[in-house]
Amino acid sequence: MSLPIDRIDPRETTQADFARTAPEIVDAARGIPTATLHEAAGKIGALPSVIKPVAPGFRLCGPAATVHAPGGDNLWLHRAIYAARPGDVLVVSVSDAFEHGYWGEVMSTASQVRGLAGLVIDGCVRDGVLLEEIGFPVFARGLCIRGTGKDFGARGWINAPVAIGEVTVHAGDLIVGDGDGVVCIPRDRAAKVVDAGQAREANEAEQCRRLRAGETTLDIFGWN
Numbered sequence: 001m002s003l004p005i006d007r008i009d010p011r012e013t014t015q016a017d018f019a020r021t022a023p024e025i026v027d028a029a030r031g032i033p034t035a036t037l038h039e040a041a042g043k044i045g046a047l048p049s050v051i052k053p054v055a056p057g058f059r060l061c062g063p064a065a066t067v068h069a070p071g072g073d074n075l076w077l078h079r080a081i082y083a084a085r086p087g088d089v090l091v092v093s094v095s096d097a098f099e100h101g102y103w104g105e106v107m108s109t110a111s112q113v114r115g116l117a118g119l120v121i122d123g124c125v126r127d128g129v130l131l132e133e134i135g136f137p138v139f140a141r142g143l144c145i146r147g148t149g150k151d152f153g154a155r156g157w158i159n160a161p162v163a164i165g166e167v168t169v170h171a172g173d174l175i176v177g178d179g180d181g182v183v184c185i186p187r188d189r190a191a192k193v194v195d196a197g198q199a200r201e202a203n204e205a206e207q208c209r210r211l212r213a214g215e216t217t218l219d220i221f222g223w224n
């Protein structure tokens with residue numbers, strides 16, 4: 001069945017299948033702070049600091065399902081909800097058109113029903129109080145009531161690489177978000193980074209024990 005000449009067929013720019021970070025690695029990463037993962041990875045993967053949880057306590061962890069949306073348009077976000085698999089985190093670039101409310105109550109509800117793990121968007125959302133009540137983790141630049149359109153002739157991409165600040169996110173990469181921000185760990189490095197992150201957490205716990213016992217940071221790190 002052919003589409004009207006002014007309608008883009010989303011199948012042309014949607015990658016349905018891709019390799020994801022393994023579930024056991026995702027599970028292991030859930031308890032590791034984003035800052036620890038960033039450091040354990042060699043100080044890479046930190047998304048722009050302006051992207052924060054919309055509600056206190058929101059945390060997400062899962063493989064990325066990426067979306068490149070035309071500015072001021074959220075049709076491709078709706079499509080991505082149904083292209084993604086349970087456990088995926090939608091990671092959305094909005095072509096630097098930040099000041100729109102791309103996401104709200106209805107889309108969070110739809111994503112929660114689908115079993116998705118959260119949303120990271122390099123733009124704004126709306127319905128802040130309702131998003132907190134729904135409990136679907138949303139990380140965004142902020143809240144904005146400015147509406148979006150749905151241009152069926154505008155081209156977007158689902159599961160192609162997207163640039164979020166200085167970080168290029170590929171479909172399947174490990175995405176972790178907490179109160180400090182969001183980090184992206186490349187899929188092929190995720191297992192080693194998670195292992196290193198767990199070791200770093202254990203090491204820092206020991207350092208804090210030594211501090212409580214009376215040592216100084218200068219002693220512990222040899223900076224005297």
